[in-house]
Amino acid sequence: MTSVARPAPRRLASFALPSVPGNERIALAQVAEAVAGLGLSPGRLDKLKTAVAEATMNAIEHGNDSRAELPVRVEVFQSGTEVIVTVTDLGGRGVDGVPEDRAEVPDLDRKLNGEQDSRGWGLFLIRHMVDAMHITTQGDRHTVRLMMRIGSQDTRAGED
Amino acid sequence: MHVRQAGGDAAVIDIQGDVTAASEPVLMSAYEQADRQGARRLVLNFRGLEYMNSGGIGMLVTFLIRANRHNQKLAAFGLSDHYREIFELTRLDEAITIYDDEQSALSDAAS
Numbered sequence: 001m002t003s004v005a006r007p008a009p010r011r012l013a014s015f016a017l018p019s020v021p022g023n024e025r026i027a028l029a030q031v032a033e034a035v036a037g038l039g040l041s042p043g044r045l046d047k048l049k050t051a052v053a054e055a056t057m058n059a060i061e062h063g064n065d066s067r068a069e070l071p072v073r074v075e076v077f078q079s080g081t082e083v084i085v086t087v088t089d090l091g092g093r094g095v096d097g098v099p100e101d102r103a104e105v106p107d108l109d110r111k112l113n114g115e116q117d118s119r120g121w122g123l124f125l126i127r128h129m130v131d132a133m134h135i136t137t138q139g140d141r142h143t144v145r146l147m148m149r150i151g152s153q154d155t156r157a158g159e160d
Numbered sequence: 161m162h163v164r165q166a167g168g169d170a171a172v173i174d175i176q177g178d179v180t181a182a183s184e185p186v187l188m189s190a191y192e193q194a195d196r197q198g199a200r201r202l203v204l205n206f207r208g209l210e211y212m213n214s215g216g217i218g219m220l221v222t223f224l225i226r227a228n229r230h231n232q233k234l235a236a237f238g239l240s241d242h243y244r245e246i247f248e249l250t251r252l253d254e255a256i257t258i259y260d261d262e263q264s265a266l267s268d269a270a271s
Contacts, residue, residue, distance in 0.1 A: 025211070046242040054214055108251040111221050112228065119181070119218035121250060128249050 009079040016071035017056070019064035019089070024056035027074050027087070034076040035083050039150050048083065048148050051129035054122045055087040055144040063089025063142050081150045082131075088143040161190045163197070166266050171199035176208040181215030184222070191223060200232055203265045204256070207238035217250055224255055233257075237265045 013034035017023040028049040040048065056072055064070035070090050077084040106124050110116040127133055132147040162174040171194035179187070194202055227234050237259040239247065247253040259265035 024213070043241060046240075050213075050242070050246070053211075057213060057215075106250070108221070108255065112225060112255070114225075117218075118221040118225070119215065121214035121217045125214050125217075125246070125249070 007080055009077040009084065011075065011077050013074070013076040016073045017060075018068040019060045019066055019070045019072055020068050021057070021060060021066055023060060023072070024053040027056040027072070028053040031074065031076055031085055035078075038078060038083060040083065040148070044148060044152070047129040048085070048146070051126045051133075051146050051148075052085055052087065054126045054129075055085075055146065058122050059087050059089035059091075059142070059144070063091035065091060078150075083148045083150060085146045086143050087146070088141055090140045091142060161186050163190050163193045165197055165199075166203065169198065169200035170203055170266055171197055171201070172203045172205055172262065172266075174205045174208060177210050179209060179212040179216035179219065181219055183216060184219045187219060187223060188226075191226060195230065195232075202227060202232055202234050203262070204234065204236040205238050205262065206236055206240075206243065209238070209240070209243065212243055212246070217246070217252070220252060220256075224252075235259060235265045235268070237261055 013030060015030055017026055031052045032045060032049055035045070035048065052074070056074065059072040060066055064072060073086075073088045075086045075088075077086075103123050104116065104120065106120050107116060111118055126144070126146070130146045130148050131152065134145040134147075136143050136145070161176060164172050164174070166172045173187075173190045173194060175187075191202070224234060234256040235258070236247075236256050238261070239258060244253075244258060247256070247258060257265075257268070259268065
């Protein structure tokens, strides 16, 4: 059986932001700049930006407790036909403040009935914006990895 | 945000800039103004929307709960394709009727 070697991921951007609410806007702008020219359609770029903003906001507020001295690191890679963005905080506390595997799926009816908090849409949005999401925790480092295929028209909700 | 009466029992809330959790005081103030004016139908104009995040969606859910309590109907227009898709994903579009433009929203609100 012949294997085809995958090209090594090419790093397009790497930056760290202080954990200050609102800095997710800087992250999405810098990621958008890094992937410009890769061929993502405007609609797919909007989705990637929303996913990056949500992941960064969670890292700032829930991972790092909005402690400005703790950085959120964002890295952008291209690997073949995939754009990969990693967002890493130092809190390891999951998305929306709870571990991802215990995060409640938001349900509008339950929210309108007062059975769920109005908030808690972050992880749901991320999952639906990108082609895959993978979360790892190593010690204090909590990383959300977002993947979007270049050239795809549809975004598949899913998780690695 | 700006509230304007649009004839009949409808009020239009012109949203400008960001819709995030931080927008809650401003949007709720706009709601209270429309409510004081006796609006039964609240039309959200998203043409001036620059950015909305999950906190803003949560805030819209709170807005919707208030409107439901007062038997007020909610409509929206001016959403970009991206935010329209987010409304569909979250099912907000089932509770907030979405129109392409203000004229459609108001003519339907009047019917």
